[in-house]
Amino acid sequence: MSHFQPDIRHRAEELIALYPRARSAMLPLLHLAQEQDGYLSEAGIEEVASLTGTTSADVRGTAAFYDMYHLEPVGKYVVGVCTNIACLLAGGEEFLEHASQKLDCAVGSTSSDGLFTLEETECLADCDKAPCVQVNHRYVRTTTPETFDTLVDDLREGKLDHDVPSHGTLIRVRRNGGLRAARQEIVDQRARSSAARAQRAEEAK
Amino acid sequence: MAMLDSPRIVSSRAQYADSYTLTRYLETGGYVALRKALTMFPEAVAAEVDAASLLGRGGAGFPAGRKWSMLRKAPVSYLVVNGDESEPATFKDHFLVERDPHQLVEGVIIAAYALQVSQAFIYLRGEFALGLERVQQAVNDAYSEGALGSKIFGSDFSIDLVVHPGAGAYICGEETALIEGLEGKRGFPRIKPPFFPAVTGLYGEPTVVNNVETMSNLPWIVNNGGAAFAALGVGRSTGTRLFALAGRVNNPGVYEIEMVKNTFRDLIYDPALGGGVIGGRAVKAIIPGGVSAPWFGPDLLDLPMGQDEVGEKGSMLGSGSVVVLDETSCVVRAAWRITKFFSRESCGQCTPCREGSGWIERAMYRLEHGGGRMEDMDLLLDLCDNIAPGLSWPPQQTTICVLGSSIPSSVHSAISMFPDDFKAHVLHGGCPHD
Numbered sequence: 001m002s003h004f005q006p007d008i009r010h011r012a013e014e015l016i017a018l019y020p021r022a023r024s025a026m027l028p029l030l031h032l033a034q035e036q037d038g039y040l041s042e043a044g045i046e047e048v049a050s051l052t053g054t055t056s057a058d059v060r061g062t063a064a065f066y067d068m069y070h071l072e073p074v075g076k077y078v079v080g081v082c083t084n085i086a087c088l089l090a091g092g093e094e095f096l097e098h099a100s101q102k103l104d105c106a107v108g109s110t111s112s113d114g115l116f117t118l119e120e121t122e123c124l125a126d127c128d129k130a131p132c133v134q135v136n137h138r139y140v141r142t143t144t145p146e147t148f149d150t151l152v153d154d155l156r157e158g159k160l161d162h163d164v165p166s167h168g169t170l171i172r173v174r175r176n177g178g179l180r181a182a183r184q185e186i187v188d189q190r191a192r193s194s195a196a197r198a199q200r201a202e203e204a205k
Numbered sequence: 206m207a208m209l210d211s212p213r214i215v216s217s218r219a220q221y222a223d224s225y226t227l228t229r230y231l232e233t234g235g236y237v238a239l240r241k242a243l244t245m246f247p248e249a250v251a252a253e254v255d256a257a258s259l260l261g262r263g264g265a266g267f268p269a270g271r272k273w274s275m276l277r278k279a280p281v282s283y284l285v286v287n288g289d290e291s292e293p294a295t296f297k298d299h300f301l302v303e304r305d306p307h308q309l310v311e312g313v314i315i316a317a318y319a320l321q322v323s324q325a326f327i328y329l330r331g332e333f334a335l336g337l338e339r340v341q342q343a344v345n346d347a348y349s350e351g352a353l354g355s356k357i358f359g360s361d362f363s364i365d366l367v368v369h370p371g372a373g374a375y376i377c378g379e380e381t382a383l384i385e386g387l388e389g390k391r392g393f394p395r396i397k398p399p400f401f402p403a404v405t406g407l408y409g410e411p412t413v414v415n416n417v418e419t420m421s422n423l424p425w426i427v428n429n430g431g432a433a434f435a436a437l438g439v440g441r442s443t444g445t446r447l448f449a450l451a452g453r454v455n456n457p458g459v460y461e462i463e464m465v466k467n468t469f470r471d472l473i474y475d476p477a478l479g480g481g482v483i484g485g486r487a488v489k490a491i492i493p494g495g496v497s498a499p500w501f502g503p504d505l506l507d508l509p510m511g512q513d514e515v516g517e518k519g520s521m522l523g524s525g526s527v528v529v530l531d532e533t534s535c536v537v538r539a540a541w542r543i544t545k546f547f548s549r550e551s552c553g554q555c556t557p558c559r560e561g562s563g564w565i566e567r568a569m570y571r572l573e574h575g576g577g578r579m580e581d582m583d584l585l586l587d588l589c590d591n592i593a594p595g596l597s598w599p600p601q602q603t604t605i606c607v608l609g610s611s612i613p614s615s616v617h618s619a620i621s622m623f624p625d626d627f628k629a630h631v632l633h634g635g636c637p638h639d
Contacts, residue, residue: 026389067373123293127451180354181363
């Protein structure tokens, strides 16, 4: 019995087929597991392990290395506020404190209604719009306490569901098919190119 | 006066709201370069890149052509694009993947053709959700157009391109850690030697790893020739470069300017660029090239922005970021926050980096938040010296990768440039700016 829903399972198999080795699909598969469950559940980890030919301990050990994977349930919206250098100079620390009050949860925890998880992040590479805030890894560009409050209210009311999908959904554009270059074609192409190179080297002499 | 008459090589489409669409891309010369490249010998395409003497735009500034030449003889090989942009205050690749994903994809196909590589990967930072969607869409469009896949544009060349999402790890910007991430493992940098993935890379096969901006330059180089690119800039620093300006300036943003022809002062003060410091205040310090770089004082504002020019003064252009601290900015807090970043992002393999970053962070924390001691400055310099012996530039390395040797830059700069600020923190029992 697959823990993944049929569509997720199908996408997982498509992803694995893109890589020369199944394990290479580890990071995208973990994103998929998170898309289904909102975090990395035990069953999700086991499914990724069986898909990649590894063990669940190996998968968990790998996932724990990366900040975007959550091994415990998080809110529907994970709010990340950057306090790194450019945001620090634009009041990022004070902004984070404001976010904590508005969401009524400490940094690193989830609000009591289970809707929001607040994180202090490292640089999110949007430093010309500091302090930088992401919700579920979407830039929301709220740089003042007032606009942040409006954003939170809009999220609560579901007004931003299109722009900000639930936590875990990362890439909504699906690849339009698998690999297209036939293996034999690649081998032939390499043979042709080295023959042509040898011939040119010969001519150059 | 700033020199702003150079061509826009990688940011020419940014003015359009729909710059990321295939329609706009085709209307503005998209895929002309690839069609041209396919009529040339692969070696001739590589020769144009050599002639351009394009320096890698990721941080190390290694010549792209030389990186490629190491690969050319290999039977099986891969091309991997490094889009894991995570160096604090660097946001030029973010700009390129969101604003012009087709240009990146075309550049990657050109590079793959020049290298005769038939599978390429774009490793994009996981936090770039929109960027990932736009690049995936661009890849889909390229397949539909016949620019990717089997026998592209009717030529004999076939190539597949896969977009690979990262998952939040600064260290994966280091090319061997990036390869580990692409192999589905923890992002642990690999032990050197071998120094170059072109020798042993993905799955142990020869692999070229190039930055997003480096790839984005290729369509222009193929269209206009390597010589036209090399005619821009001065000396080894050819072409234009994207600079990400952040911090206490009126107009932070990404600006494409000709290499060496402009100074830090031009970038910060020109009305068409940074537009000056907020509130007309004085510059206290600048951080060129990302937080791994040593700082400059206002005395070096007139330094030309070129790789060697900045290198000779003991820092680097690095990732193309410039952060401005003004006279009201607290340098102790800035250096503490940067150290906290390194402490969080150290992968943990090497003791000097794993332990040293934490020790430095704690000492910096108490200076900034109360409890600092006068002898802390010597202690900090000693800790820094243990990670990068001699505190010289470029730094000595005691760790597998350069994350470790980057840790001392900000602390060493802050203490040596502003010792009085540190003393004031000790005497005040915390930050006097609070």
